[in-house]
Amino acid sequence: MDSRHLSLMDFMNKGEQNIVDLADRFNEFEQDMFARRHVNYRRVSLTGSAPVMRVIDPYDGFEREMIYFASNDYLNLTRHPRTIEAGRKALEKYGTGAGSVPLLGGTLDIHIELEQKVAKFKGCEAALIFSSGFGSNAGAIAALLGEEGIPICDTLVHASILDGCIGKTVKFFRHNDMESLEKTLKRLEDRKVTKLVMVDGVYSMDGDIAKLDEICEIAHRYGALVYVDEAHSTGVIGDTGRGTPEYYHLEGKVDIVAGTCSKALGVVGGFIASSQKIIQYLYYYARSYMFSTAPTPQAVASISEALDVILEEPQLREKLWQNIRYFKKGLEDLHVDLGDAETAIFPIIISDDYKVKEMCRELHENNIYVNPVVYPAVPKRLARLRFSLMQGHEKEHLDKALNIMEYLLKKYEVKQK
Ligand SMILES: Cc1ncc(COP(=O)(O)O)c(C=O)c1O
Structure with a gap:
């Protein structure tokens, strides 16, 4: 099965098929996604939510130290x-x-x-x-x-x-x-x-x-x-x-x-x-x-x-906002259209599911942990990478993400503002 032209929508249980057969077909879809290194979901953290986490790479089984841009732990109060x-x-x-x-x-x-x-x-x-x-x-x-x-x-x-x-x-x-x-x-x-x-x-x-x-x-x-x-x-x-x-x-x-x-x-x-x-x-x-x-x-x-x-401890929120302002300016300098985003969540609209998955794979290989958001979670034309920031991110973490994004936006010819 070629997963490139399929989405979760194609395996939704509409009751027409036995669930065991449907799950079989879905499994084939996931296997093809995995072979393409597009299954960047349910990655396993060994350290818990933090700006930098140790994560098991699902593709080779080794540990990676990744900068974590997928958490909602905005103030790092988990730790x-x-x-x-x-x-x-x-x-x-x-x-x-x-x-x-x-x-x-x-x-x-x-x-x-x-x-x-x-x-x-x-x-x-x-x-x-x-x-x-x-x-x-x-x-x-x-x-x-x-x-x-x-x-x-x-x-x-x-x-x-x-x-x-x-x-x-x-x-x-x-x-x-x-x-x-x-x-x-x-x-x-x-x-x-x-x-x-x-x-x-x-x-x-x-x-x-x-x-x-x-x-x-x-x-x-x-x-x-x-x-x-x-x-x-x-x-x-x-x-x-x-x-x-x-x-x-x-x-x-x-x-x-x-x-x-x-x-x-x-x-x-x-x-x-x-x-x-x-x-x-x-x-x-x-x-x-x-x-x-x-x-x-x-x-x-x-x-x-x-x-x-x-x-x-208002300083935690102030640090989060410093990070938000810095990252936003960095993305705007790359001419990324962030829509009306003005908080710790940054949608980087790529408008193509396949490109989002490929970019996410490359981000993963560069130790940037970020989530792909594709159809049916959002309409296809609004497929995106979603970065979220924490107060504990340091400038070097944000710079690393911005540098890689600059390279990827060019490589994948993402239309910018
Ligand atoms: C806007 C919104 N409401 C509700 C929820 C559900 O909250 P919880 O994950 O704590 O069950 C989420 C979670 O992801 C959310 O983003």
């Missing part, structure tokens, strides 16, 4: 002495697991403390913590929409938001396009059910920021609620790193603020912050909360410490 120590203490005090789902015995005092801290951090009355960010979106959104609610989504929202809308017809508006949002809401004006406008604060594949101030104004004017996913904004934007509502001075005005604890917070888990009554409702109706064991004590304590570190 901060305070988050590690807090987690270690909780592990010793409470053991390895919470033992049960939150409603039926799994709630510890540190879960309650963390919920209160998250609520305060996000400027909301209350919050609840889930075992994963994906689960918090999927579970909370399904509960908020109920049977008749109408999901209204930016076209680029995260997959976990769309999973919360399964079984419903999603009304999409064009990405960050306020005219399109208003038109969508106008068409729904007569519907008196829950209308939930959902956006990411910072978009995970594009690095741009939602126009949350205008979104709130328009949505509220049409009687809709606003739901913002703060996965890539928490710890990164806003004067004190509190995310998109702080960036726009909208604290307390966004109806539902969701987020993950897995990115700048450096742990795992998700949260929803909102009014006391909405949160109380979700305790009983968000299925991924109600039917899933509460987050581990170690995770809870490390997340809680990470929130303190963000507020008490």
Whole structure:
């Protein structure tokens, strides 16, 4: 099988074929990808998230030291002495697991403390913590929409938001396009059910920021609620790193603020912050909360410490922003079109799936760990390399990536600005 003209889309399970046969065909596809050194997924790290990691090369089995540009650990809090120590203490005090789902015995005092801290951090009355960010979106959104609610989504929202809308017809508006949002809401004006406008604060594949101030104004004017996913904004934007509502001075005005604890917070888990009554409702109706064991004590304590570190050590965020400015200038000097990217995520649009895979292979061979983003994750014409930065990257790391990118952009004749 020649993988060059195929994509994951060609092996999607549409139910027409037996899954065993489909998996066989998919295996042939992956083998051809592997032979071309295009399987740059699930690479195995021996050291964990850090600006430089030791990684097993899947093609020869040897160890490589790679500069890591694929992490969401923006502030390197996965390895901060305070988050590690807090987690270690909780592990010793409470053991390895919470033992049960939150409603039926799994709630510890540190879960309650963390919920209160998250609520305060996000400027909301209350919050609840889930075992994963994906689960918090999927579970909370399904509960908020109920049977008749109408999901209204930016076209680029995260997959976990769309999973919360399964079984419903999603009304999409064009990405960050306020005219399109208003038109969508106008068409729904007569519907008196829950209308939930959902956006990411910072978009995970594009690095741009939602126009949350205008979104709130328009949505509220049409009687809709606003739901913002703060996965890539928490710890990164806003004067004190509190995310998109702080960036726009909208604290307390966004109806539902969701987020993950897995990115700048450096742990795992998700949260929803909102009014006391909405949160109380979700305790009983968000299925991924109600039917899933509460987050581990170690995770809870490390997340809680990470929130303190963000507020008490602003130099980490300042260093991240120094890196963002430096890398952005470097790419702009190479005439790379970064679209509206303005955070730690840098989409380098190549517009050709095969070129992206070949460039990614060469980056890998040069010890630059970066992710290819191809169809169907993005439309073919928007296939890209996605770099994300951490505060711990040093100038030499960024320079090395920029030098290789300069060479590759020429070699692969990527059209530039
Ligand atoms: C925008 C966005 N929301 C939600 C999630 C899910 O979060 P988690 O990985 O913590 O489950 C992600 C994760 O990749 C994300 O990028």
